Amino acid sequence: MALDYYGILGVGKDASDQDIKKAYRKLARKYHPDVNPGDEEAAEKFREASVAQEVLLDPQKRQIVDAGGDPLDRSQGGMPGGFGGGGLGDIFAEFFGGGGAGPRGPKSRVQPGQDALLRTRITLEDAFAGVKKTITVDTAVLCERCHGDGSANGEKPVTCQQCGGAGEVQSVQRSFLGNVMTSHQCPNCRGYGEIIQDPCSHCGGDGRVKKRRDLTVNIPAGIGDGMRIRMGSQGEVGHGGGPAGDLYVEVHTQAHKIFEREGDDLHLTVRVPMVDAALGSKVSMTHLDGSELELEIAPGTQPGQSITLQGQGMARLRREGRGNLYAHVDVQVPTSLDRKTRELLEQVRERSDAVTAIHDGQTEEASVFDRLRNRFRI
Numbered sequence: 001m002a003l004d005y006y007g008i009l010g011v012g013k014d015a016s017d018q019d020i021k022k023a024y025r026k027l028a029r030k031y032h033p034d035v036n037p038g039d040e041e042a043a044e045k046f047r048e049a050s051v052a053q054e055v056l057l058d059p060q061k062r063q064i065v066d067a068g069g070d071p072l073d074r075s076q077g078g079m080p081g082g083f084g085g086g087g088l089g090d091i092f093a094e095f096f097g098g099g100g101a102g103p104r105g106p107k108s109r110v111q112p113g114q115d116a117l118l119r120t121r122i123t124l125e126d127a128f129a130g131v132k133k134t135i136t137v138d139t140a141v142l143c144e145r146c147h148g149d150g151s152a153n154g155e156k157p158v159t160c161q162q163c164g165g166a167g168e169v170q171s172v173q174r175s176f177l178g179n180v181m182t183s184h185q186c187p188n189c190r191g192y193g194e195i196i197q198d199p200c201s202h203c204g205g206d207g208r209v210k211k212r213r214d215l216t217v218n219i220p221a222g223i224g225d226g227m228r229i230r231m232g233s234q235g236e237v238g239h240g241g242g243p244a245g246d247l248y249v250e251v252h253t254q255a256h257k258i259f260e261r262e263g264d265d266l267h268l269t270v271r272v273p274m275v276d277a278a279l280g281s282k283v284s285m286t287h288l289d290g291s292e293l294e295l296e297i298a299p300g301t302q303p304g305q306s307i308t309l310q311g312q313g314m315a316r317l318r319r320e321g322r323g324n325l326y327a328h329v330d331v332q333v334p335t336s337l338d339r340k341t342r343e344l345l346e347q348v349r350e351r352s353d354a355v356t357a358i359h360d361g362q363t364e365e366a367s368v369f370d371r372l373r374n375r376f377r378i
């Protein structure tokens, strides 16, 4: 937003440098802080006038003003040929709150506390079944000695002498611009405008202390990796015993040796000897919650084929039911054979060749051996 620099000084757009200086001097006499001690509004007017004069006496800046712009508007980025001389930018930032200066006046001694974040690791078994986990938290809690007052004897804080309760102090610097007024946080009260004369020895007047404590967090079944659980008002207690923020527990799941999670589904690989794959078999295995599962390997099961166990996956967090469990079959072919097994397999091959010879017959036997022969190369 462009400031009305002409309006601040009360001059027209055709004002000469002399007119501008004259108008400024008039306003300066009227609003100078020495003339108006403690008058915040006057001080503000004085600052504005100083800046307006500076801008309008600079031909380059005045040109920008005349074009409808604001040479001091920092949101527009770097200004060509702008604040060349000696860090004026910082002074102007002070004037117009370029750094986002908040509302004037002292800070409240009681401040809301901040949220806290904590990370924890769980096993896939815990994510599957849900778990109550004890976590150790290090956050600021309410000082139990002063209950947040910050005072050793319960006395109310007194107004800071240095800033008169304003929380900030002003200083006037004389420079070639005229008098430049700057505000700083009061060093005596750190901006609170009041002082606790006899601070609580336990918290040093802060109203809160760091404390390690154990909390139990309820991790629901089906929680996803990286999800956060919010624990209301378990975060940091604020300055002066202000209300605590929330605590977020970010849950990470460790990788599992056997099961792999994909959304609500689980995957695993089952190794099946080739004979079992050919003839069919049953494989029993232990699920994540310790229950026994039986996998039905159908005769003629192919490598890479998967068996679906409906509803044996992870619990769904926001919906009813569970995902599926997919068992991917890895058919194992023996890498070395003893003499007896070799002989047996040779017999199977001969039989297989014989069956192939009468292949046209399409007997049940033939198809079984075809599969064996083609899939497993025996």
Ligand SMILES: [Zn+2]
Binding pocket: 143, 144, 145, 146, 147, 148, 150, 151, 200, 201, 202, 203, 204, 205, 206, 207, 208
């Ligand atoms: Zn205390």
Ligand SMILES: [Zn+2]
Binding pocket: 160, 161, 162, 163, 164, 165, 166, 167, 168, 186, 187, 188, 189, 190, 191, 192, 193, 194
């Ligand atoms: Zn103070």
